[in-house]
Amino acid sequence: MKRLAVLGSTGSIGVQTLDIAESFSERFQIVALGAGRNIDLLKEQIEQFRPHTVSVFSEALAQKLANQLSAPPEIVHGIEGLIQVATLDEVDMVISALVGAVGLVPTLSAVKAKKNIALANKESLVMGGKIVMEEARRMGVDILPIDSEHCAIFQSMVGHHREDVHRIILTASGGPFLHYPMEKLENVTPQEALRHPRWEMGKKVTIDSATLMNKGLEIIEAHWLFNIPVERIDVQIHPQSVVHSMVEYTDGSIVAQMGITDMRIPISYALSYPERLTLQLPPLDLCEIGELTFFRPDRSRFPALELATHAITIGETMPAVLNAANELAVNAYLRGALKFIEIPRIVEATMDAHKIQSVQTVDDVLKADHWARETAREFLERDR
Amino acid sequence: MKRLAVLGSTGSIGVQTLDIAESFSERFQIVALGAGRNIDLLKEQIEQFRPHTVSVFSEALAQKLANQLSAPPEIVHGIEGLIQVATLDEVDMVISALVGAVGLVPTLSAVKAKKNIALANKESLVMGGKIVMEEARRMGVDILPIDSEHCAIFQSMVGHHREDVHRIILTASGGPFLHYPMEKLENVTPQEALRHPRWEMGKKVTIDSATLMNKGLEIIEAHWLFNIPVERIDVQIHPQSVVHSMVEYTDGSIVAQMGITDMRIPISYALSYPERLTLQLPPLDLCEIGELTFFRPDRSRFPALELATHAITIGETMPAVLNAANELAVNAYLRGALKFIEIPRIVEATMDAHKIQSVQTVDDVLKADHWARETAREFLERDR
Numbered sequence: 217m218k219r220l221a222v223l224g225s226t227g228s229i230g231v232q233t234l235d236i237a238e239s240f241s242e243r244f245q246i247v248a249l250g251a252g253r254n255i256d257l258l259k260e261q262i263e264q265f266r267p268h269t270v271s272v273f274s275e276a277l278a279q280k281l282a283n284q285l286s287a288p289p290e291i292v293h294g295i296e297g298l299i300q301v302a303t304l305d306e307v308d309m310v311i312s313a314l315v316g317a318v319g320l321v322p323t324l325s326a327v328k329a330k331k332n333i334a335l336a337n338k339e340s341l342v343m344g345g346k347i348v349m350e351e352a353r354r355m356g357v358d359i360l361p362i363d364s365e366h367c368a369i370f371q372s373m374v375g376h377h378r379e380d381v382h383r384i385i386l387t388a389s390g391g392p393f394l395h396y397p398m399e400k401l402e403n404v405t406p407q408e409a410l411r412h413p414r415w416e417m418g419k420k421v422t423i424d425s426a427t428l429m430n431k432g433l434e435i436i437e438a439h440w441l442f443n444i445p446v447e448r449i450d451v452q453i454h455p456q457s458v459v460h461s462m463v464e465y466t467d468g469s470i471v472a473q474m475g476i477t478d479m480r481i482p483i484s485y486a487l488s489y490p491e492r493l494t495l496q497l498p499p500l501d502l503c504e505i506g507e508l509t510f511f512r513p514d515r516s517r518f519p520a521l522e523l524a525t526h527a528i529t530i531g532e533t534m535p536a537v538l539n540a541a542n543e544l545a546v547n548a549y550l551r552g553a554l555k556f557i558e559i560p561r562i563v564e565a566t567m568d569a570h571k572i573q574s575v576q577t578v579d580d581v582l583k584a585d586h587w588a589r590e591t592a593r594e595f596l597e598r599d600r
Numbered sequence: 601m602k603r604l605a606v607l608g609s610t611g612s613i614g615v616q617t618l619d620i621a622e623s624f625s626e627r628f629q630i631v632a633l634g635a636g637r638n639i640d641l642l643k644e645q646i647e648q649f650r651p652h653t654v655s656v657f658s659e660a661l662a663q664k665l666a667n668q669l670s671a672p673p674e675i676v677h678g679i680e681g682l683i684q685v686a687t688l689d690e691v692d693m694v695i696s697a698l699v700g701a702v703g704l705v706p707t708l709s710a711v712k713a714k715k716n717i718a719l720a721n722k723e724s725l726v727m728g729g730k731i732v733m734e735e736a737r738r739m740g741v742d743i744l745p746i747d748s749e750h751c752a753i754f755q756s757m758v759g760h761h762r763e764d765v766h767r768i769i770l771t772a773s774g775g776p777f778l779h780y781p782m783e784k785l786e787n788v789t790p791q792e793a794l795r796h797p798r799w800e801m802g803k804k805v806t807i808d809s810a811t812l813m814n815k816g817l818e819i820i821e822a823h824w825l826f827n828i829p830v831e832r833i834d835v836q837i838h839p840q841s842v843v844h845s846m847v848e849y850t851d852g853s854i855v856a857q858m859g860i861t862d863m864r865i866p867i868s869y870a871l872s873y874p875e876r877l878t879l880q881l882p883p884l885d886l887c888e889i890g891e892l893t894f895f896r897p898d899r900s901r902f903p904a905l906e907l908a909t910h911a912i913t914i915g916e917t918m919p920a921v922l923n924a925a926n927e928l929a930v931n932a933y934l935r936g937a938l939k940f941i942e943i944p945r946i947v948e949a950t951m952d953a954h955k956i957q958s959v960q961t962v963d964d965v966l967k968a969d970h971w972a973r974e975t976a977r978e979f980l981e982r983d984r
Contacts, residue, residue, distance in 0.1 A: 371855060375759015380876040385886075452887055462858075466878040468865055471755060474846075474854040481852055492764040494850040502769075502894035503836055510886035 218487070221248040221301050221331075223322055224313035226257040228418045229336040229362060229479060233311050234261060236484050240493055250301040250314070250322070255281045262289060269304060271297030298322040303329035309487070312337045313362070315420050316543055317536075317585050320344050324578055327351045327359075334486035336362035338437045343536040344581050345440030359441065360486035364415075365434050366441055367482035368460035368473035373442070374490075376465065384444055385462040385470070386434055387454040388513065389414045391426040393556075394455060398517055404556045406549060414457040414477045423546045424520075427559050428513065432524025433542075436535050439528055446528050451521060452510050458500065459508060476500050519560045523567065533573045533584035540588035541566035548596055566592045602871070605632035605685050605715075607706055608697035610641045612802045613720040613746060613863060617695050618645060620868050624877055634685040634698070634706070639665045646673060653688060655681030682706040687713035693871070696721045697746070699804050700927055701920075701969050704728050708962055711735045711743075718870035720746035722821045727920040728965050729824030743825065744870035748799075749818055750825055751866035752844035752857035757826070758874075760849065768828055769846040769854070770818055771838040772897065773798045775810040777940075778839060782901055788940045790933060798841040798861045807930045808904075811943050812897065816908025817926075820919050823912055830912050835905060836894050842884065843892060860884050903944045907951065917957045917968035924972035925950035932980055950976045 220237060224230045230251075237244040246265035251258040252273045259281060262270060269290045272278050278293045292300050295318070302310050302322040310326040311334045312319055319337030324344060326333055328351055335341070340348055352359050361367050365386050373381065392411050393401055409426040410419060417425070424430035435449050462472040475481050476498060484493045502508075515521050520542075527538040545562040548554040554562070566588050573580055604621060608614045614635075621628040630649035635642040636657045643665060646654060653674045656662050662677045676684050679702070686694050686706040694710040695718045696703055703721030708728060710717055712735055719725070724732055736743050745751050749770050757765065776795050777785055793810040794803060801809070808814035819833050846856040859865045860881060868877045886892075899905050904926075911922040929946040932938035938946070950972050957964055 371760075371853060376755075377875055464883070465876050467868055467876040468859050468862070468879055468881045468883060469755060469869070469876070470858040470884055472856050472858060474856060475852050478852070484851055485853070491761055492849050492851040492853070495852055497852045499848070499852060500854055503896050506893060506895065508892040508894075509890060510892075511890065512887050 217245050218243060219245045219247045219306055219308045220311060220487075221250070221304060221307040221309075221326075222246065222311045222313065223250040223298060223302060223319070224311075224315065224337070225249040225261055226251045226254040227313055227315055228416070229313035229483065230311070232479050233313065233334075233483050233487070234265065236480055236487060236493070237265070244487065247307050248301040248304055250298045253277065255284075259284055268306070269301055271301045295321060299325045302326035302331065307331055309334060311362075311487075312340060315418055317343060317540060320581065321578060324348055324351065327355060327357050330355045330357060332358045332360070334360050334362055334483070338363060338433050339539055341437045341440045342433050342539045343585060344575075344578060345436065345535070346575055347578055347581070349440050349443075358489075360489055361437070361441055362479070362482050362486050363434060363437065364475075364477070364479065364482050365461040366438060367485055369438060369442060369463055371473040371485070372461070372463040372471040376463075376471065380465045380467070381442075381444065381463055382466045383448045383450055383464040384438055384442065385450045385452055385464060386431060386438060387452055387457070387459050387461050387510075388428065388431045389425070389457045390453045390455055390513070391428065393426055394453065396517075398557075401517060401557050402555060406552070409549075409556060413455070415479075419550060420543070420546055423549060423559075424542070427520045427556070428518035429520035429524065429542050429560070429563075432520045433539065435521075435524050436528045446525060451513055453513050454508065454510050456505060456508050458502070458505060474500055519564070523560060523563055527567065530572060532575050533580065534567065534570065536581050536584045537567055537570045537588040538563055540585040541592040544589050544592040544596070554596065562592050562595050565595045601629050602627060603629045603631045603690055603692045604695060604871070605634070605688060605691040605693075605710075606630065606695045606697065607634040607682060607686060607703070608695075608699065608721070609633040609645055610635045610638040611697055611699055612800070613697035613867065614695070616863050617697065617867050617871070618649065620864055620871060620877070621649070628871065631691050632685040632688055634682045637661060639668075643668055652690070653685055655685045679705060683709045686710035686715065691715055693718060695746075695871075696724060699802055701727060701924060704965065705962060708732055708735060711739060711741050714739045714741060716742045716744070718744050718746055718867070722747060722817050723923055725821045725824045726817050726923045727969060728959075728962060729820065729919070730959055731962055731965070733824050733827075742873075744873055745821070745825055746863070746866050746870050747818060747821065748859075748861070748863065748866050749845040750822060751869055753822060753826060753847055755857040755869070756845070756847040756855040760847075760855065764849045764851070765826075765828065765847055766850045767832045767834055767848040768822055768826065769834045769836055769848060770815060770822060771836055771841070771843050771845050772812060772815045773809070773841045774837045774839050774897070775812065777810055778837065780901075782941075785901060785941050786939060790936070793933075793940060797839070799863075803934060804927070804930055807933060807943075808926070811904045811940070812902040813904035813908065813926050813944070813947075815897075816904045817923065819905075819908050820912045830909055835897055837897050838892065838894050840889060840892050842886070842889060858884055903948070907944060907947055911951065914956060916959050917964065918951065918954065920965050920968045921951055921954045921972040922947055924969045925976040928973050928976040928980070938980065946976050946979050949979045
């Protein structure tokens with residue numbers, strides 16, 4: 217029996233994780249849940265899975281939730297609450313599925329508490345990759361990626377020699393605006409951007425997929441997760457999203473993982489590794505799909521790729537700045553305060569204004585994150 | 601230093617194996633060569649690699665070769681000569697690259713002598729899969745496939761749990777006549793059939809690729825090599841020959857190996873496994889290729905797939921009969937004594953006439969092989 221704590225239990229990945237835990241209840245026990253403001257859904261999850269401990273956004277929400285339950289678990293709150301959920305003695309594995317920068321500290325705390333991590337919160341590595349991976353090595357902790365791309369890379373490296381890896385090829389669906397000319401990109405609405413052609417995901421990730429910033433963040437994530445220099449990480453547009461990513465070896469072989477676009481595959485792989493679960497999903501039928509296409513991304517229309525590559529090449533606090541400015545800009549876009557093509561411009565302006573600091577501790581990262589949000593907000597307001 | 605014996609050194613795979621051994625002379629030493637009648641090429645190979653022992657087809661050729669060399673190695677001949685080459689004390693690995701049924705006994709002898717095998721001679725497994733694999737398990741010998749498809753499957757299984765394998769998907773280019781209607785297939789000449797769109801191979805394999813019997817033999821080979829029931833081995837036509845084969849797991853993941861169509865990739869993998877060699881080959885560029893297509897084979901125009909599936913489903917001596925009848929029919933086709941579409945008919949007639957025998961020893965297999973050749977020859981002569 218593997219005992220799980222799910223951080224971000226009411227989000228897209230969290231809900232699907234619980235779905236798998238329910239289907240394989242003989243293997244997984246839900247010990248703790250970490251959520252934010254969606255206490256209606258959290259209440260249902262508590263009634264179904266009976267965790268010992270849950271965490272919510274604030275003390276007020278904790279009180280409100282307690283009042284709605286006849287036999288409430290321990291209810292904690294805020295970032296301290298998430299850390300408590302992530303480090304409980306009785307937890308074997310932490311599913312880190314919070315969205316955004318808030319995931320870093322709870323994830324790092326889980327690693328320090330020697331928990332294996334199923335990682336969907338890519339910001340933990342984008343912002344704090346150096347610190348998180350060093351700590352994971354020191355503690356002998358496995359970090360199993362839940363991103364479909366990184367799960368594909370992981371599966372394409374298992375059993376092969378790391379020193380024989382020549383290159384990683386991340387595939388990208390290209391998002392909903394793949395073939396839009398620049399003029400048309402100018403005025404795309406959040407409603408259009410949220411209609412992703414292949415994957416159902418949360419809002420933030422869906423917008424990041426439309427700008428290709430998601431792929432940029434994945435480059436940074438792959439760099440840390442697989443210890444590969446950024447110049448050996450390539451991106452190819454593959455609109456069918458069948459090949460989830462690839463690894464090229466020194467003999468010219470490329471090993472790839474494919475599958476239908478269902479996050480339960482990478483989630484279940486991370487939960488059950490090194491074994492697999494037998495999922496009752498429709499099989500991937502290449503003959504029905506018929507053709508798979510691949511082409512190079514247009515980096516002029518989608519500058520996020522360059523920005524991310526630039527950020528990780530510089531390293532230190534720069535990826536955290538990229539990430540924070542992007543979070544702020546995406547939020548502004550979602551509430552109608554920014555044009556689509558201005559998202560990368562805010563990010564670039566913030567990066568240009570940043571004075572790089574060396575990253576020694578998580579505080580260095582959080583300071584850069586804070587600075588970037590302030591700075592991006594100024595750019596945003598100045599532009600009005 | 602890995603010490604190699606190359607059986608079939610003057611054939612297509614043999615020549616490419618020696619090419620790799622030459623490029624990585626700090627890793628591989630050629631200790632012995634087994635060839636047939638091409639003593640001109642063998643002479644060059646002897647002068648270049650200075651093996652201790654070589655084998656040729658007959659005593660007369662052995663004498664002729666000896667006369668041409670100033671310092672000849674030990675020259676042996678016939679099947680006994682091949683066995684001697686395959687079992688030399690100083691050999692670590694035997695590259696089994698003879699073409700056809702003649703490969704079985706030397707390969708089995710090498711396994712019994714505890715040599716690791718790099719296997720290109722698929723007939724060893726098609727005919728004697730049960731015996732060869734049992735012996736390999738008993739002796740703790742690795743059998744590393746050189747077929748691009750089986751190497752792809754091997755690479756897609758390394759590091760994953762065997763019990764999680766749901767299905768093997770063999771890809772097939774479809775050969776030169778993929779879209780030919782039945783009437784047009786009737787009169788295709790050996791010259792047309794020998795023009796394979798993707799791979800440069802020996803004549804026998806190239807004709808087998810055109811009839812899809814090659815894929816049929818590969819189904820049988822995969823069954824033995826990976827211990828997978830035939831109903832879990834699928835064939836998909838993939839004309840670009842980029843995805844060399846795939847493995848589907850119980851969670852719906854498909855792991856695949858891709859590469860350019862250069863046999864030096866699977867050869868080098870078999871020679872250097874578990875490491876890889878750094879080959880100076882052009883990389884596989886999916887963006888340049890642009891699209892990969894997949895569809896189901898038309899089993900009515902290419903009955904060889906059904907025949908092979910039927911043969912391994914029945915098992916025992918039947919696959920050896922399929923193989924022998926096919927060898928005879930392909931030879932007849934190459935010398936103009938048989939039409940293209942009659943190749944599978946001869947095979948089918950021979951299989952229909954066969955009374956299945958249980959396979960306990962290699963003699964049982966050789967007897968069935970002999971019977972099938974006699975019988976196929978009768979069908980062939982009757983049809984004139």
